[in-house]
Amino acid sequence: DAKTTQPPSMDCAEGRAANLPCNHSTISGNEYVYWYRQIHSQGPQYIIHGLKNNETNEMASLIITEDRKSSTLILPHATLRDTAVYYCIVGSTGANSKLTFGKGITLSVRP
């Protein structure tokens, strides 16, 4: 599976958009980009995934560059409850594939 690179931490103000970057320059053609987050003392939670096109769901938007070497997870209106570690993962499709987690990015939402 391709490796991902994320900054270790970032913060944003409550109510503002949080833009979380991820680099995955070695991604291969059949690999998806997944985002999970882990709130303190809980198991990781799926947020969104994408292959080539931008995706949006009730939690977030995922913007993937045209060359697929990087992506950005956007939380449009961050709340204090969005404070968590966010993991960008690249891998083949299907839940039967293992998830290769890095250290993730710690997002702190300040009041």
Added chain:
Amino acid sequence: ETGVTQSPTHLIKTRGQQVTLRCSSQSGHNTVSWYQQALGQGPQFIFQYYREEENGRGNFPPRFSGLQFPNYSSELNVNALELDDSALYLCASSFSGGIEAFFGQGTRLTVV
């Protein structure tokens, strides 16, 4: 609430002992994966079970073993515990062909 339950929530064991951790998967899910998460690190894949057979394994020694039962629940067994086995152990259930993995709250294992 994901519907994936793990037991126990916390456990303290002595070095050299054996431990069994349990996971009940979400209804309808036939695949269970186990992960080990050391403090300050991301989860690391241990192995996956699909329809009661091991279906992939990470870089963990044979003293880490598992089972999946006909109802798709699963156990993780660790023999000859070492201090470095202290971690949060996470179970994730999924449906083959699905995208999303659903994680339990984890079992916090401390080896002393």
